[in-house]
Amino acid sequence: MAIDTGSAPTTAPEPPSGAPPQDLVMRLWRGDASGGRFQEYRVAPQEGEVVLDVVHRIQATQAPDLAVRWNCKAGKCGSCSAEINGRPALMCMTRMSTLATDQPVTVSPMRAFPIMRDLVTDVSYNFEVAKLIPAFKPGPRDPDGLYRMAQVDIDRGQEFHKCIECFLCQNVCHVIRDHEENKPRYAGPRFFVRLAELEMHPLDTLDRRDYIHQDMGIGYCNITKCCTEVCPEDIHITDNAIIPLKERIVDSHYDPVAWLGRKITGRPAPLRASEARKHTGAAHAQPPAAATPEPGDGA
Amino acid sequence: MTRHATSYFDNEGTEDAYAVHRALQETMQALVGIIRVESELLEAKERLAELAERASKCAVEGNLQFNPGWHLALDLESMLAVSNCTTLSAIERRESRGGHTRDDYPGFRPEFENVNMITRLVDGEYVVAQEPKPQMPDELARLFEEGAH
Numbered sequence: 001m002a003i004d005t006g007s008a009p010t011t012a013p014e015p016p017s018g019a020p021p022q023d024l025v026m027r028l029w030r031g032d033a034s035g036g037r038f039q040e041y042r043v044a045p046q047e048g049e050v051v052l053d054v055v056h057r058i059q060a061t062q063a064p065d066l067a068v069r070w071n072c073k074a075g076k077c078g079s080c081s082a083e084i085n086g087r088p089a090l091m092c093m094t095r096m097s098t099l100a101t102d103q104p105v106t107v108s109p110m111r112a113f114p115i116m117r118d119l120v121t122d123v124s125y126n127f128e129v130a131k132l133i134p135a136f137k138p139g140p141r142d143p144d145g146l147y148r149m150a151q152v153d154i155d156r157g158q159e160f161h162k163c164i165e166c167f168l169c170q171n172v173c174h175v176i177r178d179h180e181e182n183k184p185r186y187a188g189p190r191f192f193v194r195l196a197e198l199e200m201h202p203l204d205t206l207d208r209r210d211y212i213h214q215d216m217g218i219g220y221c222n223i224t225k226c227c228t229e230v231c232p233e234d235i236h237i238t239d240n241a242i243i244p245l246k247e248r249i250v251d252s253h254y255d256p257v258a259w260l261g262r263k264i265t266g267r268p269a270p271l272r273a274s275e276a277r278k279h280t281g282a283a284h285a286q287p288p289a290a291a292t293p294e295p296g297d298g299a
Numbered sequence: 300m301t302r303h304a305t306s307y308f309d310n311e312g313t314e315d316a317y318a319v320h321r322a323l324q325e326t327m328q329a330l331v332g333i334i335r336v337e338s339e340l341l342e343a344k345e346r347l348a349e350l351a352e353r354a355s356k357c358a359v360e361g362n363l364q365f366n367p368g369w370h371l372a373l374d375l376e377s378m379l380a381v382s383n384c385t386t387l388s389a390i391e392r393r394e395s396r397g398g399h400t401r402d403d404y405p406g407f408r409p410e411f412e413n414v415n416m417i418t419r420l421v422d423g424e425y426v427v428a429q430e431p432k433p434q435m436p437d438e439l440a441r442l443f444e445e446g447a448h
């Protein structure tokens with residue numbers, strides 16, 4: 001206290017130096033597919049820890065069979081997703097210092113996926129959706145054997161490449177969170193990101209819009225932005241992936257000439273053109289036919 | 300030495316895999332670290348034998364499904380194998396070369412230039428032997444010659 005004289009008086013009295021800091025109370029969900037419950041563990045806090053460190057310490061000292069999935073401890077593998085005090089987050093990127101540790105801290109598995117054990121869920125639904133997505137299909141190379149892309153087209157997809165497949169966005173999306181029955185007809189935010197990445201790729205020639213509309217269920221999304229809020233990679237899922245996809249689908253439904261032109265030519269160029277118009281707002285200033293000078297139109 | 304993976308569940312053992320793991324890390328860090336010396340390496344060799352004994356007595360709780368305590372008990376076998384290879388090779392290589400620094404043998408020694416240290420499990424014992432380095436394939440050797448100018 002003696003060295004504190006120059007600073008403003010603190011309201012809370014400091015604990016006497018040397019006194020051990022108060023134990024953390026961690027409530028971890030333990031159980032399996034047949035059910036389970038929260039179990040309380042007390043551990044001494046350590047400087048600079050994240051939730052995963054504390055969970056590992058409980059595992060090493062009190063609960064050797066506590067199941068928790070992790071790999072990188074650096075927020076890049078997407079393995080350690082859980083719900084911390086009810087909020088979906090990566091355990092390795094959630095600092096204990098950001099949580100109110102005067103109360104118990106709860107850690108539970110992601111709710112949208114079936115429990116395997118303790119904090120580990122079976123996320124295979126996501127991999128099943130991934131298999132359904134029509135793959136990247138580039139057109140022919142330029143005569144010199146190269147592909148060429150405009151920098152602006154490359155930049156647009158960069159954000160989507162950051163996805164680490166933590167599936168926190170899938171976990172939080174209300175369309176499937178408590179509605180198992182919606183899973184077969186809904187791709188979910190992570191895969192709208194993937195689809196947007198493919199649809200906006202300057203070299204891709206497939207048109208997935210009908211598919212996204214009818215089979216991937218984008219209409220169920222009512223742009224609540226919960227997915228964006230929990231994304232550890234700060235991908236603007238709703239604004240930059242879902243809404244542009246929805247706009248493209250609306251365009252294809254209300255712009256039959258453009259749709260037909262793209263069907264016939266199978267060329268990505270018109271997609272880029274309509275994208276550019278959308279951004280300048282010029283689409284509304286011109287009649288659809290004139291606004292889509294398709295290479296195949298004259299044929 | 301090798302045993303059926305699920306035998307850990309029937310173990311009457313008293314050892315905790317996490318504690319053995321920690322002891323192994325501390326041993327290797329302290330005795331087979333960056334700067335090495337024979338007395339410490341020999342001590343590490345003895346400690347590794349004790350740790351192998353402890354590891355074989357790990358008791359495992361819970362069931363077969365996603366059980367990190369059990370997985371660690373299994374992993375310890377491999378970690379001990381790697382630790383033994385590292386330690387025995389370090390004892391045998393009485394020189395300093397690359398990432399291997401011997402306080403008691405500073406500098407390169409020509410007799411170690413063309414040998415590798417190979418550790419084998421012989422009747423349950425780790426045995427290290429010097430073996431000639433494999434001949435460099437021609438195409439690689441050519442690259443070195445080109446680079447020499």
Ligand code: SF4
Nearest residue numbers: 173221223224225227
């Ligand atoms: S914005 Fe759409 S995808 Fe994202 S959480 Fe809301 S409903 Fe789900």
Ligand code: SF4
Nearest residue numbers: 163164166167169231
């Ligand atoms: S989009 Fe974000 S929240 Fe969703 S899986 Fe990828 S990184 Fe995770």
Ligand code: FES
Nearest residue numbers: 072073077078092
């Ligand atoms: S452990 Fe890889 S993201 Fe948390």
